[in-house]
Amino acid sequence: MKTLRKIFSEEIAFVFSCPALLWECIFLYLPLLVLALYSCFEFSAQTNSWVFTLHYYRQVFHSLYFRVILNSLKLAFTATLICFTIAYPVAYFLAIKVQKRFRTFLLFSLILPSWTSLVVQIYAWFFLLEQDGLVSRTLHWIGLIPKSMHLLNNYFSIMVGLVSCFLPFMILPIYVILDKMDPRLLEASADLGADKIETFKRIIFPLSLPGVYTGFLLVFVPVFGEFAIPSLLGGSTYVVWGSLIVDKFLRARDWPFGSALAIIGIMLFVLIILSCVAIRNLVKRLRGVN
Amino acid sequence: MKSIRFENVSKSFDGELILDRLNLEIPAGRFFALLGPSGCGKTTVLRILAGLDAVDSGKIFLGDQDVTNQPIYTRSINTVFQQYALFPHLTVFENVAYSMRVKGIKEDEVKERVYEVLKMARLFGHESKYPRSLSGGQQQRVALARAIVNRPEVLLLDEPLAALDLKLKEEMLLEMIDLQYKLKTTFVYVTHDQFEALTVADKMAIMNTNGGIEQIGTPKQIYEFPASRFVANFVGNTNIIEGKLGQSEQGQVVEVDGLGLFSVYVTPEKSAINSSSSVYMSIRPEKIFISKKERSEFSNHLQGTVVDIIYYGRSTQYNVKLKNGLRLMVFEQNEEHFPQESIDYDDNVHLYFQKENIVLLEC
Numbered sequence: 001m002k003t004l005r006k007i008f009s010e011e012i013a014f015v016f017s018c019p020a021l022l023w024e025c026i027f028l029y030l031p032l033l034v035l036a037l038y039s040c041f042e043f044s045a046q047t048n049s050w051v052f053t054l055h056y057y058r059q060v061f062h063s064l065y066f067r068v069i070l071n072s073l074k075l076a077f078t079a080t081l082i083c084f085t086i087a088y089p090v091a092y093f094l095a096i097k098v099q100k101r102f103r104t105f106l107l108f109s110l111i112l113p114s115w116t117s118l119v120v121q122i123y124a125w126f127f128l129l130e131q132d133g134l135v136s137r138t139l140h141w142i143g144l145i146p147k148s149m150h151l152l153n154n155y156f157s158i159m160v161g162l163v164s165c166f167l168p169f170m171i172l173p174i175y176v177i178l179d180k181m182d183p184r185l186l187e188a189s190a191d192l193g194a195d196k197i198e199t200f201k202r203i204i205f206p207l208s209l210p211g212v213y214t215g216f217l218l219v220f221v222p223v224f225g226e227f228a229i230p231s232l233l234g235g236s237t238y239v240v241w242g243s244l245i246v247d248k249f250l251r252a253r254d255w256p257f258g259s260a261l262a263i264i265g266i267m268l269f270v271l272i273i274l275s276c277v278a279i280r281n282l283v284k285r286l287r288g289v290n
Numbered sequence: 291m292k293s294i295r296f297e298n299v300s301k302s303f304d305g306e307l308i309l310d311r312l313n314l315e316i317p318a319g320r321f322f323a324l325l326g327p328s329g330c331g332k333t334t335v336l337r338i339l340a341g342l343d344a345v346d347s348g349k350i351f352l353g354d355q356d357v358t359n360q361p362i363y364t365r366s367i368n369t370v371f372q373q374y375a376l377f378p379h380l381t382v383f384e385n386v387a388y389s390m391r392v393k394g395i396k397e398d399e400v401k402e403r404v405y406e407v408l409k410m411a412r413l414f415g416h417e418s419k420y421p422r423s424l425s426g427g428q429q430q431r432v433a434l435a436r437a438i439v440n441r442p443e444v445l446l447l448d449e450p451l452a453a454l455d456l457k458l459k460e461e462m463l464l465e466m467i468d469l470q471y472k473l474k475t476t477f478v479y480v481t482h483d484q485f486e487a488l489t490v491a492d493k494m495a496i497m498n499t500n501g502g503i504e505q506i507g508t509p510k511q512i513y514e515f516p517a518s519r520f521v522a523n524f525v526g527n528t529n530i531i532e533g534k535l536g537q538s539e540q541g542q543v544v545e546v547d548g549l550g551l552f553s554v555y556v557t558p559e560k561s562a563i564n565s566s567s568s569v570y571m572s573i574r575p576e577k578i579f580i581s582k583k584e585r586s587e588f589s590n591h592l593q594g595t596v597v598d599i600i601y602y603g604r605s606t607q608y609n610v611k612l613k614n615g616l617r618l619m620v621f622e623q624n625e626e627h628f629p630q631e632s633i634d635y636d637d638n639v640h641l642y643f644q645k646e647n648i649v650l651l652e653c
Binding site for chain 1: 340341342361362363364367368369371373375376377378379388389391392393436437440
């Protein structure tokens with residue numbers, strides 16, 4: 001009886017997840033497959049058929065393009081790290097120090113900007129950072145810079161854009177986990193002789209790690225693929241993976257090469273995630289032995 | 291092991307006075323229980339002692355040392371928390387080692403002492419498990435091990451067994467008594483459960499709903515000689531009969547409306563009660579003898595009708611309605627499979643009790 005019910009509930013679950021699965025297959029896996037096929041098959045006019053080739057992959061690895069992918073990874077990683085450095089204290093402050101009645105308001109004002117379109121946010125920065133923009137004028141007025149400066153089209157402006165747009169996605173998961181933390185654990189830690197710093201090091205931070213992991217994924221993934229911010233705020237100074245692919249597909253019309261770029265990026269990305277998981281499991285196993 | 295002294299400690303939360311100039315002395319090296327109804331402020335006493343809450347006024351001494359303003363992490367006091375508060379991301383070993391690692395004690399010594407305590411707490415072999423994979427009783431033992439590993443002067447236990455079932459509770463109580471005997475640490479056990487308090491305590495204090503101490507004494511003193519109506523009612527079951535103290539040719543008596551005279555024995559410490567003032571008589575239900583037959587060897591005798599019979603297994607409770615409408619509770623041990631007389635609903639019964647078993651309480 002019990003097993004019958006279990007089977008039944010599993011079937012129900014399957015039925016209900018079908019639309020989502022179908023959607024994913026048609027709009028995610030199928031296009032990915034097409035992309036993969038595009039990247040390794042070539043239409044040969046001589047034989048009038050599709051021929052397997054690794055030519056485009058070789059091209060990616062043997063060119064500056066691979067450096068672009070690595071640079072994009074570095075950019076995404078740096079932006080994620082900066083996000084984390086800013087987000088953790090903010091989340092900590094919100095979850096532990098701020099009184100409950102102010103929290104909703106503060107959280108709301110943090111999330112509000114991400115409800116507006118990304119492009120609008122980028123253009124807002126555009127006006128703030130341009131030659132006679134608010135930022136350079138203020139800096140000049142304070143006396144930090146001799147004359148108003150053009151702050152756009154460099155690494156700094158890209159970073160400002162990336163961090164400001166993706167910061168909420170780092171703050172929220174960390175906030176949620178810190179907010180849920182059992183205050184009795186902190187009391188127990190203090191009771192056992194740990195001061196505030198030790199308690200943070202040994203209890204609060206390790207327990208908030210799942211939130212940090214989530215935040216890293218939520219920021220790292222989209223930033224790695226981001227092309228609007230780097231191209232709008234960075235001008236032509238900084239080519240990233242995303243904009244390279246857009247360029248190959250839309251301007252150069254070199255679809256096979258664009259596909260190979262995309263596939264390699266995704267593979268690198270999956271590799272990074274997998275090795276992170278592997279490292280985490282390894283650490284867990286080592287600690288378990290103790 | 292050190293003694294603890296509260297001197298005029300007051301504490302309020304959100305404008306509500308929880309403790310009002312509390313004075314309390316807890317002897318060193320003993321198992322002390324603080325018993326009181328829910329919400330009476332006993333947990334506040336514990337939290338203040340641990341250093342989790344600050345006092346509004348007053349002083350706390352640990353031995354001769356004033357620890358009132360000493361931060362929590364420097365006090366040689368450890369706590370077993372109500373829901374254990376085990377660190378979920380640390381193994382049993384790491385949980386127990388926590389206080390020593392924080393102190394920076396060498397790993398060799400940490401290992402040695404952790405294993406020593408784990409053995410004592412019968413947790414050997416569980417050291418690399420995480421708290422969530424342990425049973426309630428095991429988690430309780432980890433909490434205990436974690437709190438004693440650093441050899442504190444005082445161990446505080448905040449309703450430590452509230453989450454366990456009765457059998458396990460009884461087992462753990464005995465283990466804790468053993469542990470206290472071995473360690474000679476001052477144990478302060480806070481509970482609302484009189485059974486737990488009576489079981490473990492060498493000495494106990496009863497707190498009333500206003501956060502005041504009603505009585506301090508050994509469990510036997512508290513149970514047999516309650517100092518107030520509150521204590522008599524709160525610890526165990528009792529019958530309270532109100533009357534007027536007086537004299538007759540048989541000695542001292544209490545006159546009760548509609549029931550006549552009761553012979554009583556006034557203990558020396560109760561001799562201050564004025565003659566002809568109103569008093570409460572407290573008689574424990576197990577000290578009343580119930581029978582359908584006439585007996586003569588008892589100093590007090592009542593008659594009534596059985597209205598309730600509650601069978602508990604080892605004993606049976608009879609609620610007997612007296613002729614003035616008062617109901618008395620009587621416990622009878624079920625000593626035999628086939629009792630000589632069986633008492634049923636609506637039976638007329640005699641109730642007997644000795645005058646020495648009546649506790650006189652001032653109104």
